[in-house]
Amino acid sequence: MKLNLKIWRQENATAKGKMVDYPVDGIDGDMSFLEMLDILNEQLVEKGEDTIQFDHDCREGICGSCSLQINGEPHGPDKLIATCQLHMRSFKDGDTIYIEPFRAKAFPVIKDLIVDRTAFDRIQQAWGYVSVNTSGNTVDANTIPIEKEKADESFNAATCIGCGACVAACKNASAMLFTSAKVSQYALLPQGRVEATERVQAMVRQMDEEGFGNCSNTGACEIECPKGISLENIARMNREYLAASVKG
Amino acid sequence: MSVLDSKIPKGPLKEKWTNHKNNINLVNPANKRNIDVIVIGTGLAGGSAAATLAELGYNVKTFCYQDSPRRAHSIAAQGGINASKNYQGDGDSDYRLFYDTVKGGDYRSREGNVYRLAEVSGNIIDQCVAQGVPFAREYGGYLDNRSFGGVLVSRTFYAKGQTGQQLLLGAYSAMNRQINRGKIKPYNRHEMMDLVLVDGKARGIIARNMITGEIERHSAHAVVLASGGYGNVFFLSTNAMGSNVTAAWRAHRRGAYFANPCYTQIHPTCIPVSGDHQSKLTLMSESLRNDGRIWVPKKKEDAEAIRAGKKKPTELSEEDRDYYLERRYPAFGNLVPRDVASRAAKERCDAGFGVNKTGQAVYLDFASAIERYGKEKAFTSGNKNASKEEIIKLGKEVVASKYGNLFDMYQKIVDQNPYETPMMIYPAVHYTMGGLWVDYNLQTTIPGCYAAGEANFSDHGANRLGASALMQGLADGYFVLPYTIGNYLSNDIRTGAISTDSPEFEETENAVKERMDKLMNANGNKSVDSYHKELGLIMWNKCGMARNAEGLKEAIEEIAALREDFWKNVKVPGTATSKNAELEKAGRVADFLELGELFAKDALHRNESCGGHFREEYQTEEGEALRDDENFRYVAAWEHKGKPADAVLHKEELVFENIELKTRSYK
Numbered sequence: 029m030k031l032n033l034k035i036w037r038q039e040n041a042t043a044k045g046k047m048v049d050y051p052v053d054g055i056d057g058d059m060s061f062l063e064m065l066d067i068l069n070e071q072l073v074e075k076g077e078d079t080i081q082f083d084h085d086c087r088e089g090i091c092g093s094c095s096l097q098i099n100g101e102p103h104g105p106d107k108l109i110a111t112c113q114l115h116m117r118s119f120k121d122g123d124t125i126y127i128e129p130f131r132a133k134a135f136p137v138i139k140d141l142i143v144d145r146t147a148f149d150r151i152q153q154a155w156g157y158v159s160v161n162t163s164g165n166t167v168d169a170n171t172i173p174i175e176k177e178k179a180d181e182s183f184n185a186a187t188c189i190g191c192g193a194c195v196a197a198c199k200n201a202s203a204m205l206f207t208s209a210k211v212s213q214y215a216l217l218p219q220g221r222v223e224a225t226e227r228v229q230a231m232v233r234q235m236d237e238e239g240f241g242n243c244s245n246t247g248a249c250e251i252e253c254p255k256g257i258s259l260e261n262i263a264r265m266n267r268e269y270l271a272a273s274v275k276g
Numbered sequence: 277m278s279v280l281d282s283k284i285p286k287g288p289l290k291e292k293w294t295n296h297k298n299n300i301n302l303v304n305p306a307n308k309r310n311i312d313v314i315v316i317g318t319g320l321a322g323g324s325a326a327a328t329l330a331e332l333g334y335n336v337k338t339f340c341y342q343d344s345p346r347r348a349h350s351i352a353a354q355g356g357i358n359a360s361k362n363y364q365g366d367g368d369s370d371y372r373l374f375y376d377t378v379k380g381g382d383y384r385s386r387e388g389n390v391y392r393l394a395e396v397s398g399n400i401i402d403q404c405v406a407q408g409v410p411f412a413r414e415y416g417g418y419l420d421n422r423s424f425g426g427v428l429v430s431r432t433f434y435a436k437g438q439t440g441q442q443l444l445l446g447a448y449s450a451m452n453r454q455i456n457r458g459k460i461k462p463y464n465r466h467e468m469m470d471l472v473l474v475d476g477k478a479r480g481i482i483a484r485n486m487i488t489g490e491i492e493r494h495s496a497h498a499v500v501l502a503s504g505g506y507g508n509v510f511f512l513s514t515n516a517m518g519s520n521v522t523a524a525w526r527a528h529r530r531g532a533y534f535a536n537p538c539y540t541q542i543h544p545t546c547i548p549v550s551g552d553h554q555s556k557l558t559l560m561s562e563s564l565r566n567d568g569r570i571w572v573p574k575k576k577e578d579a580e581a582i583r584a585g586k587k588k589p590t591e592l593s594e595e596d597r598d599y600y601l602e603r604r605y606p607a608f609g610n611l612v613p614r615d616v617a618s619r620a621a622k623e624r625c626d627a628g629f630g631v632n633k634t635g636q637a638v639y640l641d642f643a644s645a646i647e648r649y650g651k652e653k654a655f656t657s658g659n660k661n662a663s664k665e666e667i668i669k670l671g672k673e674v675v676a677s678k679y680g681n682l683f684d685m686y687q688k689i690v691d692q693n694p695y696e697t698p699m700m701i702y703p704a705v706h707y708t709m710g711g712l713w714v715d716y717n718l719q720t721t722i723p724g725c726y727a728a729g730e731a732n733f734s735d736h737g738a739n740r741l742g743a744s745a746l747m748q749g750l751a752d753g754y755f756v757l758p759y760t761i762g763n764y765l766s767n768d769i770r771t772g773a774i775s776t777d778s779p780e781f782e783e784t785e786n787a788v789k790e791r792m793d794k795l796m797n798a799n800g801n802k803s804v805d806s807y808h809k810e811l812g813l814i815m816w817n818k819c820g821m822a823r824n825a826e827g828l829k830e831a832i833e834e835i836a837a838l839r840e841d842f843w844k845n846v847k848v849p850g851t852a853t854s855k856n857a858e859l860e861k862a863g864r865v866a867d868f869l870e871l872g873e874l875f876a877k878d879a880l881h882r883n884e885s886c887g888g889h890f891r892e893e894y895q896t897e898e899g900e901a902l903r904d905d906e907n908f909r910y911v912a913a914w915e916h917k918g919k920p921a922d923a924v925l926h927k928e929e930l931v932f933e934n935i936e937l938k939t940r941s942y943k
Binding site: 039040056058059060062063066067069070072073074076077078079081083084085086087088089090091092093108109113115117138139140142144145146148149152153154155156157158159160161162163164166167168169170173174175176179180182183186187189190213214217219220 | 324327328331332342343344345346347349351352361363396399401402403404405406407408410411412413414415416417418419435436438440441442445448449450452453455456462464487516517518550551553554555556558559684685688689691754755758801803804805806847849850851854855856857858
């Protein structure tokens, strides 16, 4: 199929960016979206032009590297997938496709379609862990039985791949879904309960410092999340945060 | 040729590691604060090593090419992690895990290393649970297990189909704790370009900031390479797009021997190649072989009809299907080790029984599992006379709860529903058992340069068993390297900070810059990817699942010629002073073009078949691998001498004191 791509080009964080037209031809439905961009880049190399820079790595929807706002939606039109899992069969011949970086104040553009998501790392560095030494002197793994339902719920929260689609989907660029998934994973397990108060306070403080917006409960984040992280996590984090505030 | 000393401690197998730990030198906590360690790569091995080293008190700098340590490719591991916990009471033990691993590796690994791996495996699970890793649990609240290929016990711990992500997030959280304490300084979007040696010791690296293009000097008292494997030398593999051999290869060029490069794992259950546009291959977890049955049509005409789209697999009756693994290997059936399963698939497809348009695929069928689980579910929920439809519906629910995310992944890529029609799979390059040669302490042949995880060669012999990569990465990182490295660093307590102003740093930096200039200025007309694809085809056709002397000789010549052409005719657009993916790829492909030749040379010299290395000239009448223990019971470690063709072979004899060498049989 033939497509008309409109792609955001921006030299670096301070330069002004713009949309540039790139027509492509010979695109097959079985190609992934990123393979389609590979083909375009191959053509740019042949012309001696700088290629379009975009983040990607595992190409199987788990590393969370890929981003892209495709026709205004994070990770494109299909639900529950990352951009690397989007296939061209979701488009039709003659389509115009707008490809932009994730937009958020806390995610500055590095180049073209690549944004800086290190704010997410810093939120997790704030207390996104259990304070246990890794030298191997812990109790046997089966010492504390954990209700299957709780363990599964914790796992569901832990499936977050840290891609940032939730932020890109939110009109306030809020990171509540991401942060609450991390807080929930630990809050649901006995190993994580010990420091639950300090954790939620530290992580929320860091989230605010990074310049993410507030949550106004539109639920757009949940809809665009490639892993289907539930809004319940935000409710849980709010409860945890309130309890922590009361505790002081 | 010299004989390499593995430094395996003396004494009985079970006491080696404990005795070794008791006898090695320690660094006192106050002195650790004055010692710096660089860790390259932040996957399971690098991330866990960095966390423990920092916790012990060393100053750690980590480097990864991704934008966050959490994205290293360990994250894509699906099925699980082995540990000899014997929670299922099915007779598992450290010895059995050790035995299975040595046998699975076709008797080409070190007894001492493998036993240590088994010994610390249980502790890994304890550690991960303490960190909040949400492993799968049973209704009683205890940890669940499943089986993997090549073994007869259930020792694999898992977190649905994303065990790797959960374990990596655990290691990353341990790193975060140390970053927050200021003990780890993470350098993300940084690529190691070369290793710096001062007085023959590894004392730092030259790195490139991938955003600004700046070339940086970083010094340390020791350098740990945990940079993963080199499967991307095949272009198409299940590795991440960025996975590369550069860190390990640069160390090799500086004096670290490269061991057994030809030992590659071709994983049997991957989604088949669909066309020329393909950029990577996707694995379907081996755990699927617990419940899926592998087959091809028994009659060629059926296979042909299916390939032409005239017949559907579901139309074939039981009698017309060849469950070839169950037929050839009744004892292990669909759970034979990976190398055996891959070769058997290739054999059937080569014989004309393959499916898919290409003929390069076999079926992985869940119909009988759906029925079995459905019956069980109906029965336990009180419906003793369930109809066929009810059973199938319930069975699909059970299968979805076990493998749902894998089935979804398959459907997204192939556009077929695996609950209704069998999956199509074909082998693909997945893991490399070869890597930098290390001794028992995980030190390479360069003093102060260590290698951990997939980057080293040590534990899997000629074939790795499923769910053992995660185990080895975390064992090396959490429990082995942080102790053994102390023995070396204890000599450095009075050294003080290493200066980056020395002539050695200067020279190495200049060499890096010169190489990059050469790549930027080659000004040819062919893209980096076109070379990478060409290299991949040579590797797959001549150094893939089956190899022979003639093909390997051709591969050596073709790769050398391709390399020469690359340096003359490659085109790298853009600049070296900003984010430039083409330049990053060019440096990596240049190294793959050297490694590929050494790979073929190693495969050519090993006149036997073992594990993932199958030489067509050396097979039994039934087509099984034919080992030559008399002449090849050694590790081949190659020393760099300018060109891959001139590499010099060093041998480490493998000594088996606790296991009797046998022909591997899964029948």
